[in-house]
Amino acid sequence: MRIRGIGLLVILCVMLPLSGCWDAEELNQRAVVSGIGIDRGPGNNNYVVSLQVIIADEISGKIGRGGTPTTVYSAEGRSIIEAIRKASIQVPRLTSTAHVRIVVISEELAREGISDILDFLDRDSDIRLTAKVFVAKEGIRALDVIAGLSPMGKITAYTLAQKAEISSREFGANYPVEVDDLIRDVLVPNSGPVINGVDIEGSVEEVRKKSNLEATDNLGLLVMSNLAVFKGDQMKGWLNEQESKGFVWLRNLLQNTSIVITPGDQGVITLDVHRGKTSIQAILKDREDPVFIVKVMSQLSVREMDGTVDLRDPAALNEMEKDVNEEIVKNIKAAVQKAQSLNSDIICFGRTLELQHPKVWKQLKSQWSEIFPKVAVEYQVDSIIRNSQMRDRSFKYNLKKE
Amino acid sequence: MLRHLSRGRSGQQTKSNRQLRITGDLQQMLDRIMEESGNSPDIVIRQLKLGGPVPAPVKAAIVYLNALSDQQAINNFVIKPLMEMDPEKVNVYPPDRLIQYILEDALSLGETQVVKEWNDIMLAALSGDTVLLVDGSDQAIISGTAGGEWRAVNEPTSQLVVRGPKDSFVESIATNISLIRRRIKSPDLWLESMKIGSVTHTHVAMMYMKNSADPNLVAEVRRRLQQIQIDGILESAYIEEFIQDKTITPFPTVFNTERPDVAAGNLLEGRVVIIVDGTPYTLILPTVFAQFMQSPEDYAQRFDISILMRVIRYICFVILLLGPAVYIALTTFHYEMIPTLLLVSLMAQREGVPFPAFVEAIFMEVVFEILREAGVRMPRAIGQTVSIVGALILGQAVVEAGIITPIMVIVVALTGIASFALPSYNLSIAGRLFRFYFLVLAGLFGFYGITLGLIMLIAHMNSIRSFGVPYLSPFSPFVPQAQKDAILRLPIWMYGWKPLMSSSQQDVKKTGEIKPMSSGDSSGSSNTGQESQGDSPLNRSHSQKEKDENHPQQDGGRAQQDEGNSQHNGHKTESRKQEDQYEN
Numbered sequence: 001m002r003i004r005g006i007g008l009l010v011i012l013c014v015m016l017p018l019s020g021c022w023d024a025e026e027l028n029q030r031a032v033v034s035g036i037g038i039d040r041g042p043g044n045n046n047y048v049v050s051l052q053v054i055i056a057d058e059i060s061g062k063i064g065r066g067g068t069p070t071t072v073y074s075a076e077g078r079s080i081i082e083a084i085r086k087a088s089i090q091v092p093r094l095t096s097t098a099h100v101r102i103v104v105i106s107e108e109l110a111r112e113g114i115s116d117i118l119d120f121l122d123r124d125s126d127i128r129l130t131a132k133v134f135v136a137k138e139g140i141r142a143l144d145v146i147a148g149l150s151p152m153g154k155i156t157a158y159t160l161a162q163k164a165e166i167s168s169r170e171f172g173a174n175y176p177v178e179v180d181d182l183i184r185d186v187l188v189p190n191s192g193p194v195i196n197g198v199d200i201e202g203s204v205e206e207v208r209k210k211s212n213l214e215a216t217d218n219l220g221l222l223v224m225s226n227l228a229v230f231k232g233d234q235m236k237g238w239l240n241e242q243e244s245k246g247f248v249w250l251r252n253l254l255q256n257t258s259i260v261i262t263p264g265d266q267g268v269i270t271l272d273v274h275r276g277k278t279s280i281q282a283i284l285k286d287r288e289d290p291v292f293i294v295k296v297m298s299q300l301s302v303r304e305m306d307g308t309v310d311l312r313d314p315a316a317l318n319e320m321e322k323d324v325n326e327e328i329v330k331n332i333k334a335a336v337q338k339a340q341s342l343n344s345d346i347i348c349f350g351r352t353l354e355l356q357h358p359k360v361w362k363q364l365k366s367q368w369s370e371i372f373p374k375v376a377v378e379y380q381v382d383s384i385i386r387n388s389q390m391r392d393r394s395f396k397y398n399l400k401k402e
Numbered sequence: 403m404l405r406h407l408s409r410g411r412s413g414q415q416t417k418s419n420r421q422l423r424i425t426g427d428l429q430q431m432l433d434r435i436m437e438e439s440g441n442s443p444d445i446v447i448r449q450l451k452l453g454g455p456v457p458a459p460v461k462a463a464i465v466y467l468n469a470l471s472d473q474q475a476i477n478n479f480v481i482k483p484l485m486e487m488d489p490e491k492v493n494v495y496p497p498d499r500l501i502q503y504i505l506e507d508a509l510s511l512g513e514t515q516v517v518k519e520w521n522d523i524m525l526a527a528l529s530g531d532t533v534l535l536v537d538g539s540d541q542a543i544i545s546g547t548a549g550g551e552w553r554a555v556n557e558p559t560s561q562l563v564v565r566g567p568k569d570s571f572v573e574s575i576a577t578n579i580s581l582i583r584r585r586i587k588s589p590d591l592w593l594e595s596m597k598i599g600s601v602t603h604t605h606v607a608m609m610y611m612k613n614s615a616d617p618n619l620v621a622e623v624r625r626r627l628q629q630i631q632i633d634g635i636l637e638s639a640y641i642e643e644f645i646q647d648k649t650i651t652p653f654p655t656v657f658n659t660e661r662p663d664v665a666a667g668n669l670l671e672g673r674v675v676i677i678v679d680g681t682p683y684t685l686i687l688p689t690v691f692a693q694f695m696q697s698p699e700d701y702a703q704r705f706d707i708s709i710l711m712r713v714i715r716y717i718c719f720v721i722l723l724l725g726p727a728v729y730i731a732l733t734t735f736h737y738e739m740i741p742t743l744l745l746v747s748l749m750a751q752r753e754g755v756p757f758p759a760f761v762e763a764i765f766m767e768v769v770f771e772i773l774r775e776a777g778v779r780m781p782r783a784i785g786q787t788v789s790i791v792g793a794l795i796l797g798q799a800v801v802e803a804g805i806i807t808p809i810m811v812i813v814v815a816l817t818g819i820a821s822f823a824l825p826s827y828n829l830s831i832a833g834r835l836f837r838f839y840f841l842v843l844a845g846l847f848g849f850y851g852i853t854l855g856l857i858m859l860i861a862h863m864n865s866i867r868s869f870g871v872p873y874l875s876p877f878s879p880f881v882p883q884a885q886k887d888a889i890l891r892l893p894i895w896m897y898g899w900k901p902l903m904s905s906s907q908q909d910v911k912k913t914g915e916i917k918p919m920s921s922g923d924s925s926g927s928s929n930t931g932q933e934s935q936g937d938s939p940l941n942r943s944h945s946q947k948e949k950d951e952n953h954p955q956q957d958g959g960r961a962q963q964d965e966g967n968s969q970h971n972g973h974k975t976e977s978r979k980q981e982d983q984y985e986n
Contacts, residue, residue, distance in 0.1 A: 024734045024848065026759060028752040032737070032745065056749035063754060098738030099745065126738065158742070 031093040032056075034070065035157030036127075037104040037142030038117055041076050047109075049083035050074035050143040051095065052157050059154050068210055069154035072147045080120045098126040102157045103179070104134045104142040104198060110228060110235035118186060118233065121179045129180035132161045134198040135228040135235065145198055147208040148222045160222055164196050167224045172257025172273070173244040174227055185230075190369045191345040192232050194239075194247065197225030231344035239338055246335030249296060249328065250347045252278040258303065261323040267306030271324060271385065275299040282353045284360060289376070292349050294336075296328055296381040302388040308400045311392045317385050325381040332379060340373045349375060422520035426497065428461050428537035435465060438524065444469050445527065450484060452500075452536075453492030460492055460500065461537035465523070470530030472549030475511065480532050480545055483508040497539035504534065505543055513546025525603055552577065558660050560827060563699040567663045575605045575679035581662035582609060582677075586669060590614075596627060604635040605679035609665075614672040619869055623674050623687065638678040638685050645676075645687075647867050652832040655868040657689035664698050688869035692876065692888045694826040695719070700891050708891040716889060718820040722833040723859075725817035726763045727844035727852055729810070733759050735848030751807040760845035762806055766814040767838065769796055774818070 037050035051073045058064040073090045077083030084095060103121060105114060121127055136142045145160070153159035161176070168175040174196050185193035200220055206212045207220030227239045227247060239247055248254050254276040261269050276298040283291045302311060302320075309316050339346050350368055354361040364371060424431065432447055439445050446468045451459035464480060487508050495503055505514055513531075517523060523533045523542050530548035555577065558570035571578045579593065594608045606627065610620055626645040635641060642656045649655070659665055660682045665675045668686045676685040695715045700708040732740055733748060740748065755762070773792040780788055797815075800806045817837065824830040836859065843851035866873035876884030886892045 024845075025737075026752065027733050027737060027745075027749045028755065030737060030749070032742075032749065034742070054746055054749075056746045057753045060747045060750040096737065099742045101742070128738075155742075155746075 025094055025096075029093055030096045031091050032099050033095060033097045034099060034155045035102040035104065035146050035160070036097070036100055037074075037106075037136070037146035038080060038109060039106045039142045040109050040112070046076045046078055047080050047083050048074055048076045048143065049080055049087065050146040051084070051087055051091070052146045052155075053091065053095075054099075054155055068149060070149075070156060072143070072208075074143055074146075080117065081124075096126065097124065098128070100127050100131050100157070101155075101161045102132050102134060103127075104136050104145045105195075106136045106140075106142045107138045107228070107235065109142075110135045110195070110230070113233045114182075114230075114235075115186070115233040118179075118183055122183055127179070129183075130178050132164055132176050132178055133182055133195050134160065134164075135195045137197050137199045137225055140200050140204055144200060144204050144207070145222060148200070148220070149208060149210065149213055150222065151213050151218055156222065160198065163222075163224050168248075168253075169255045172248050172254050173241055174224060175248060175251070175253045185346075186233050188345070188348065188351060189365065190231070190343070190350060190372060191348065192230035192234075192236075194346050195228045195230065195235075197228050197238065199223050199225040229339070229342055229344055229346055231342065236342045236344055237338075239335065242331050243335045243338045246331035246333065247339075247346065249276060249278055249332050250280070250294065250335055252276075254278075259300070259324055259327050261320065261327055263307075263320060263323045265307075266309055268304075269302065269307060269309070269320065269323075270304040271300040271320075272303045273298050273300050274386075280347075280349065280352045282349070282356045284357060287360060287363070288371075290353055290357075290360070290364070290371075291376045291378060292352065293378045293380060294332060296332070296379070296383075298324070298328065298381070298383045299386045300324060300383055301386055305394050306396075308394060308397045310397060311385075311388045321383045321385055324383040324385075328381045328383065329379045333377075336377050340375070343369060343373050345372050423518055424520060424523065424535070424540045424542055426538045426540050428463060428535055431535055432463055432465075434520075435524070435527070448481070450481070452484060452487060454489035457493060460497070463535050464532050465527050465535065466532040466547065467527055467530055470528075470550040471532060471547045472530075475547045475549065476532050479510045480534070480547065483510055484534075497536050498541060501536055501539050501541045501543060504536075509534075509543070509545055511545045511547070515544045516541050517544055518542070525597075529603070555581070561659060561661050561664070561698070561825065563697065563702065565702040566698050567661070569662055570660045571662060571665075571677075571682035571684060573680050573682060575607055575677055578662070578677050578682070578684065579607060579609070582665055582669070582675070585662060585666040586611075591669065594624065598627065598630050598632070598641070599635040600631070600633055602634040602636070606635070606641065607677045609669060609675045609677065611669050611672065614670070615674055616672065619688065620674060622869060623676070627676070635678060635680075637681045638676065638683045641676060641678055642685055647869065649866050651862065651866050652835045653691070653863065653866060653873065654694065654826070654828040654832065655687075655689065655866060655873065657686040657693055657826075658683045658828070659686060660684070661698060667698070667701075688871040690868065690871060690875050691863065691873050694824070694829040695889075696891075697825040701894065705891050705893045709889075712889055712891060715824060718823040719829075719833060721820040722817055722824070722830065723836050724840055724852065725820065726767060726813055726837065727840035727855075728849075729813045730759050730763055730841060731844040731848040731852055734845070748807075748809060751809055754804050755807050756805070759807075759810070760841070762810050763814070763841055763845075764838075766806060766810055767817075767841065770814055770818050771834070 031051075031053045033051045034054050035052035037052075039048040039050070040046070041048050052070050053073060054070055055064075055067060058067050058069045073087045075083045075087035075090065077086050084097075088095060103117075105117060109117075121131070122129075134145070136145050146156070148156050150156045150159040153162065164174065164176040167173070177193065177195050182193045182195070185191065199222075200207055201223045202218065202220040204220060206218070207222060212218050212220055225238075226241060226244045229236050229239060245257060248257075254273065257273050257276075259271050259273060261271070263269065276296065278297075279295045281293045281295065283293060285291055309320070311317065336347060345368070349372065350361070350365075353364070432449075435445065435447070444467055445465065447463055447465050449461070449463045452462050453460050462484070464476070464484075466476060484504065487504070491503060492500060501516060505516060517526070518541055523535075523544065526544040527533050530550055532545045532547045534543040534545065536542075552574040553572050555569050555572055557568045569581060571581060583591065588611070590612050592610055592612045596606055596608075597603045598606045608620075608623060608627065623645065627641070630641065630644045632640065632644070638658060642658070646655045657668070659668075665684050665686065669675055673686050673688065676687070678684070695712060697711070700712065703711070733752075737745060752759070757765070773788070773796070776788050777785065777792075797811055801808045801811060821830045821834060824833070840852060840855050843855040845851075847854070860874075863874050864872065864878055872879060875881060876888050886897055
């Protein structure tokens with residue numbers, strides 16, 4: 001019995017150095033970071049890292065002093081981690097990055113290349129791979145985004161992440177891009193990731209002030225912008241709104257969007273897409289020259305109508321469906337052309353070819369950067385209008401009759 | 403205070419008296435009774451003269467303890483018939499023949515016995531029976547007149563149910579046995595009785611169903627009971643400590659109940675029930691962990707509802723063990739696992755609280771234990787005060803003073819409530835103990851420590867045996883059949899003919915042999931001399947089993963009983979008489 005007891009003690013002692021969890025820290029000794037912004041240092045190659053730190057008692061405590069719910073510490077360093085370490089000369093508590101929800105990279109830095117940043121995000125044991133990544137548009141710094149205050153929701157980083165999710169669900173011109181998406185996409189040859197842009201509407205200076213929250217129409221507001229296209233780890237350019245929508249179609253990530261058509265004399269008709277499915281097929285008429293067929297199926301509902309179309313009439317619906325098809329093709333085509341002009345295979349035609357015709361891909365792989373900009377694309381869009389919400393004809397239909 | 407726990411000293415005295423026999427000299431006997439009891443005023447000695455004056459009346463005396471005896475029975479059924487005996491026979495018969503005559507023709511009582519040993523008459527008198535001594539005879543008659551006051555059978559106080567029988571065991575062993583017998587009217591229900599405690603001579607009865615209880619188990623229980631050497635038994639817990647398997651564990655390995663329906667149900671499942679005089683808590687063995695999670699209520703409610711209740715109890719046990727530990731681990735080690743908004747709220751609470759979360763948790767847990775202990779011990783009249791002080795002052799003021807975070811109060815309160823949700827009080831005590839162990843582990847190592855702790859806890863629970871039955875059965879070893887009544891409780895008609903849960907017979911077979919009490923162990927029974935080292939306890943119990951085949955104490959076989967055998971087993975001599983007494 002005694003020997004067993006001693007044995008047990010020994011085992012317990014041996015366990016101590018095994019433990020990987022020596023980071024015991026009380027919650028009131030931690031500075032929980034909700035967002036990280038990364039800029040280039042002014043006139044040098046350094047990183048300026050800005051940390052958005054949550055001030056918990058300003059958010060839910062009884063002992064708040066009426067300050068801002070978050071605060072920003074920023075420091076400069078030759079590497080990101082050095083800058084974060086250096087920030088501790090400002091931060092009184094242990095910088096804890098496990099709850100980082102957004103990482104904002106300035107456009108300047110993005111154009112230079114983000115591989116170092118990706119390695120940091122990938123390697124760090126605290127930051128999650130589900131943190132969302134944004135590119136701050138030219139003219140604003142990542143620091144400005146991180147420093148911004150949001151009228152709804154107290155932690156800006158969280159509201160920005162929510163904006164990315166909601167706008168992708170409602171508007172369909174972007175989709176939330178997370179760290180692991182980036183790492184995966186950066187490795188695709190002659191391709192690269194796509195990152196959400198973020199912009200400040202209105203005054204850049206006002207958005208970080210508490211006074212900005214005191215008016216209903218804010219002087220400055222953080223907004224989602226279009227998508228930034230990368231090739232490899234370098235940013236190449238921006239998609240515009242139409243191209244962004246087309247791109248989301250192409251990646252088969254569309255959740256919901258609206259399509260506006262103007263069929264001749266019928267005024268403006270707006271339809272919602274509630275289901276969209278895109279598939280890409282590679283056809284080899286000629287071994288050297290693959291043709292890609294983009295097939296889109298969508299189901300729509302009529303949401304708004306200024307005309308007098310009788311939606312009970314299948315022929316009228318068919319007409320509308322044709323217009324919708326054209327509109328969708330227009331979007332997708334724009335995205336494809338933009339990708340081809342930037343020569344970044346963000347649509348993953350290469351991946352499609354690899355999956356469908358692996359042997360051909362092996363031959364074409366090395367020349368893909370020359371083939372991709374000239375590759376032929378065909379579009380087959382099939383839309384079905386499923387419903388028309390609460391009415392079939394507009395009340396105008398009856399007006400016209402009388 | 404603990405004198406009754408000491409072993410040996412006063413035992414010696416009894417041993418020296420053991421050989422004493424009754425002499426024919428009545429006056430000497432009476433003097434000795436008065437001397438040994440210190441002229442105690444509650445010992446009544448009534449001297450009688452039997453028979454007619456010619457040639458000479460026979461001197462006799464009855465001795466009883468007036469507080470414990472049924473005075474009316476003594477008057478009507480002992481004294482009166484003695485007075486009305488036929489003088490011609492009384493005067494003629496020699497003393498020994500006279501004893502026989504009194505026994506057969508005079509006493510109108512059911513329980514009577516002739517004894518020769520001095521100790522027997524003292525014990526009988528002190529148990530409330532009446533001793534009749536006749537001058538010139540070296541025999542005495544003991545008549546069962548035990549009576550006296552007992553608490554009436556009322557509702558159980560600690561094991562409550564909404565639906566189910568409302569009676570509870572009381573302190574009287576005879577009443578307790580009757581409560582069980584009333585539920586199981588079968589000659590298969592056997593009863594063995596013995597007296598334990600060299601000073602208190604406490605009645606201890608052991609009941610089992612002859613056909614469903616494992617004979618090895620019964621023999622082992624009997625052996626362990628017989629090995630007990632102690633001055634006094636005042637509660638069944640004393641017995642429990644002596645007979646349980648010698649494993650160092652806070653988990654109870656003997657089930658106890660104050661409910662006759664639970665005892666009866668367990669008897670039917672093949673377990674052994676030990677009833678101790680003077681306490682309403684009977685022991686049931688062997689037991690398994692799952693049994694402590696069951697309430698008699700489970701069988702009174704619909705099965706689906708019972709399953710929900712059982713699952714909730716298991717969850718409560720986990721909360722009881724891990725509640726504060728998980729909180730500590732989460733907040734001090736794994737803050738990344740807390741949802742951010744909750745984290746913000748926790749951080750805001752912790753802002754300005756001076757102590758680390760670990761100290762906070764220990765403090766609150768200790769306060770909770772103090773409150774609970776105070777609540778149990780205090781006089782009922784001031785109960786309100788303590789609950790107000792506990793709930794308001796400690797709960798609210800401590801938070802308002804900024805010493806403890808509100809979430810800590812929630813965690814501790816939840817843990818406390820969870821501990822009361824367990825149907826078995828002694829399991830929840832074990833859980834309370836382990837909660838501190840997990841708290842320390844979590845404070846040192848976070849979830850890593852909790853995981854290690856759980857591994858050790860489960861390994862430990864796997865090592866526990868209750869009379870040879872693995873404590874975690876039917877989960878480990880996994881018995882698929884027994885799952886019908888473990889966490890689940892399927893409808894009773896699905897059990898088949900016999901209830902399945904860890905039926906002792908089945909499990910004992912599975913694990914080979916009953917784990918014996920290690921004879922070298924210093925605790926427990928210390929009579930290593932009785933057992934030769936080489937003798938396997940199992941063999942021993944087998945050989946004993948043969949002897950027990952027609953043992954007189956076994957109640958069910960009343961018809962075949964053989965008086966002559968009753969001497970062969972040490973201190974069970976008078977048990978025949980007790981058997982009869984229990985029948986009443």
